[in-house]
Amino acid sequence: MTPAKRLKKRRALTPGVPALAAAVCLFIASCASPGPHSTAEALPSAPLQQIDPTPSGGSETADPPGGPLEITVEKAIVIALQNNLALKVESFNPAIVQTAEEEARAAFDPSFSAIYARSREKIESDSPLIEDGKAKEALGSLGISGRLPTGTDIDISLSARRTWSELYSDDLHESRVGLSVTQALLRGAGLGYNLAQLRQARLDTAVSRYELRGFTEALVALVEETYWDYALMQRQIEIYLESLRLAQQQKNEVEEMIRIGYLAESELAAAEAEIALRREGLINARSSMEKTRLRLLSLLNPPDESLWDRRVKLLRQPAMPEATLDDVHAHVEVALKMRSDLNQARLQVQSGDLQIVRTKNGLLPRMDLFITLGKTGYADSFGRSWKDLDGDSYDAGAGLSLALPLMNRQARAEHRRALIARDQAEEALRNIAQLVQVDVRSAYIEVTRAHEQVAATAATRVLQEEKARIEHEKFRVGKSTSLLVAQAQRDLLSSRISEIQAVTNYLKALIDLYRLEGSLLERRGVAVDGTGGGLMTGGSR
Secondary structure, X not given: OOHHHHOOOOOOOOOOHHHHHHHHHHHHHXXXXXXXXXXXXXXXXXXXXXXXXXXXXXXXXXXXXXXOEEEOHHHHHHHHHHHOHHXXXXXXXXXXXXXXXXXXXXXXXXXXXXXXXXXXXEEOOOOOOOOOEEEEEEEEEEEEEEEXXXXXXXXXXXXXXXXXXXXXXXXXXXXXXXXXXXXXXXXOOOHHHHOHHHHHHHHHHHHHHHHHXXXXXXXXXXXXXXXXXXXXXXXXXXXXXXXXXXXXXXHHHHHHHHHOOOOOOOHHHHHHHHHHHHHHHHHHHHHHHHHHHHHHHHHHOOOOOOHHHOOEEEOOOOOOOOOOOOOHHHHHHHHHHHOHHHHHHHHHHHHHHHHHHHHHHOOOOEEEEEEEEEEEEEEOOHHHHHHHHHOOOOEEEEEEEEEOOOOOHHHHHHHHHHHHHHHHHHHHHHHHHHHHHHHHHHHHHHHHHHHHHHHHHHHHHHHHHHHHHHHHHHHHOOOOOHHHHHHHHHHHHHHHHHHHHHHHHHHHHHHHHHHHOOOHHHHOOEEEOOOOOOEEEOOOX
C-alpha cells in the first residue's frame, strides 16, 4: 500500500495543529545542545585542567629588567608558568580540540528554510468555443527541520499558494500547515549512537587536557632540576676557587722551602701542575655554569630585552629537605590514579567503547517510521484561506520504510576493527600501568640510594679533609712530597664536589619520583581546578 492510499479523512482534528507545530519547534531547539545528562560515561576523576598562568593570589612576576634575576625555586616555577614559550604553545591545544564539541553539536542544530516561486502556463483550448488562456501561480513556504538525539527527524512547514487564470474570475488561495516526523527504529536509533560523536569529542578534549597537564608537570620538573644544576655549578666554582687558593698557597710554601734549601727544585713542578689543573677545572665549571644559566633563562623567559645577558641570583641553596617518604606502595597507588598518560589510556578505552556502539549500530538494517499530519485551507483570499484551517478537514499518513544492504561488508569490517582496537586499548592500558609500576619503584629506589649517598659522601669528605691535613703536616716536617700533598688536596676537592653533588642528586631524585607518580604539581602548590578553573601557586612541599 502506498503512502497516498494510507491518507484518511477524519473529523477529529482540532484547530490546535499550529500550536503543536510551534511546540515541536521549541523542542527541536532545546535538543540542539545536549546537556550533561546525555554524556556517555563520566570522565576519570583525576584532575583535568586548562592552564591559566596567573596565580589566583596576585601576579608574581620576574624582577624589573636590568638587575639580576633573584629567584627561589617557587618563584622560578611561577615565572616559568607565566612566560615559558613552549607552555604557551601547548596551552592552545585544549581550546583547539574543544572546537570539535561544537562541531558535533551542530548535528542537532535546527535548520530554517524559505521558498518563493512563481510560474506561468499558457493553455491552448481544443474547442473553438473556449478561448486560449493563461494561468499563473505563486508559492511561498517557510520551514524548520531538525534531528533529535533519539534519531528523530522533525520537519514543520507553513506554505501559501495563489493560483489565478484568465479563464476564471476568482483567484484561488491555498494555505497549509504540515508536520512530518520520521523515527529511526533500527539503524540510527537511540541516544548511544547519535551522541557518540559528541561524546568522542569530549573525550578528545579530556585527553588534550591530560596532555597539557603532563607537559606542565614535565616543565615544572625541568625548571626545578635546572635550578639545582645551576646552584651546583655555582657551588663547584666556589670549591674550585678555594682549591685554587690552597694550591697557590702550597706553591708558595714549596718555593719558600726551596729558597731556604729545605726542598729540591723538582718539588715545584708538582705544585705548579696542581695549580694548572685547578685552573682547568675552574674554566670548565664556569663554562658549564654559563650554559646552565642560559637553559634556566630559556625555561623562565622573563620579560627582558637583554634576556641572555641577565644574571641570575639564587636565593635558595641545595639542602636536605625535611621529607619522609611513604611506603613505595603508597606512591604506586598515587601514580595509578594521577599519571596523565595512564588517564589518557583510560580515555582511549572509553573511546573504543564509543566506536563499538557506532559500528554495531551500522550492522542493523535501516527501518524508519514516518508520520505526516497537515491541514489545508482554501478561499478566494489569502486571509480567509488561513481562517479555513479551523475546519474539520485534515490529511494524515503513516508508514514504514526498510533498507537492507545485502552484503553489508563495510559495516561488518568497521565493527570488527572497532572490537580489535578496543582490545588493543585495554592491553595498552595494562601495559602502561605496568610501566608506571616500574617507573615509580625504580625512582623510589633511586631516592633511597641518593639519600644514603648524602651521608656517605659527607663522611668521605670529612676523612679526606683529615687526610689532606695529615699529608700537609707530614710535608712540613719533610716526611711527604708536594706530589702526595697535591694528590690529597685533589681527593679533597673531589670529595667536596661529590658531597654537594649528592645533595643535588637527592633533590632531583625526589623531583623525578613526584613527576613519575603524577603528583608534582600538587606537591609544589600548583593546584588546578578540575572544572577548568585557573592555576594557583602556593608553597612548595
